[in-house]
Amino acid sequence: MAGQATATPSAGGSDTSPTALARDLLVACKRGDSTASLRATLAALDDSALRPLREDRRTALAFWLNCYNAGTQLLLGERPELYDSPLGFVRFFWAPAITVAGTSLSLDRIENGLLRGGRSKYGLGYLPKLLVSTFEQRYRLSGCDPRVHFALNCGAESCPAIRAYEPEQIDRQLDLATRSYLEATVAYDADENLVRVPRVCLWFRGDFGGASGIRAFLREYDAIPADSTPKIRYLSWDWTKATGKFVE
Template sequence: MGRSTEQTASSEAKIAGSPTTFAQDLLVACKRGDATNRYRAALAEATDADLSQVREDRRTGLAFWLNCYNAGTQLLLAERPSLYESPLRFVRFFSAPAVTVGGASLPLDRIENGILRGGRSKYGLGYVPKIYVTTFERRYRLDECDPRIHFALNCGAESCPAIRAYEPDRVDEQLDVATGSYLDSTVEYDEDAGVVLVPRVFLWFRGDFGDGSEIREFLRAYDTIPDSATPKIRYRSWDWTRADGKFVE
């Protein structure tokens, strides 16, 4: 067998591990510019039994789907960049197949809104349930939406947070770090004017964060406004400039 044949056979051979590991490895391969086919194939071929921890354990599900989403974004940007540049980005890019898991071809919208956000629509400021929910989404969606996901998901825009590989046993700690870091770099509090400028995700997904008092409480928890402050909330514009490969160093 020649060297090229051996390499092909090796790359196509099944790899050992869990779906959680495959999702992490896929994301790392995207960061490094390495081949991704074997990790994508392993996720696509995962059985329902293989994915039991993703379904049954909250931390495993959070880490897994965050990694799948962020890897899917990088794959779409590299392989189908015209979808992002299209004036119809919100339909074409977010609805295009990004990654296949357990035989289900999943767009970014389905991972974020159908699974991570527990079946909520991206319209209606996050208060409205999704109208069309697939059987796969119902089986794998998280019971509750953790609002910190909005500071971990990267859809390819300049305003998006930096990407990191999430691990089930550390995902809560990692999400706190990601949230604190993003808020530190984007929130502006003007004590004299009594105004706080916050990322636009607080408006787009207000249903995930709550009303103004709950948003302020969220900001206080990450030390971005003083405990006694009750500023008016204003929202930043979103920079949709394409920004590939925005990984935490």
């Protein structure tokens, strides 16, 4: 399927655009191919090469989503002890995962400093991120598209499956990822006027616009009836490690 992780890497490595490199790195992770050359090329990019990320939101979304998901797979493959550690919630998400233009980035910095526009992972999505680097200020997206929460895979069983995202298809792909995940997880009970939703909707409640925003989001994706206003409960999250959870 176009845009998924079955995409073919650039022939002979001829396409060294940031988005192609991030996509090809993710595909190499899926296939178990060597990633050394792609990682080195991403690390060697300069500010001018990253200009498309500053100029086009779709390009930035695709690039950072692919970087995050590739970074997760690289950490799980090369440093699995971080995830398994009693302090895994800190050590895994703060460990260097991928280097872009000479800047070492953790999963936390990619998700919260860049994709979420500099929002803290604490405070249910309502608070700004306090420690923001110059790199994050330069390349972060403005605002937060809540659909990214159904595209990011941190290695847990409850995480969504991984796709390789393309700038030209990013809206369609994010809609597909969101709808697929909500269909698999959301449970609506008309008799109890209750809906159970993924826990990321609680952790990042502010990204969705609070309870009313969550309901509007669910209606948009047909997860609850258009005329319903159910009570919201949050499902538990299964942190069991699940490596290589790619869309086929």
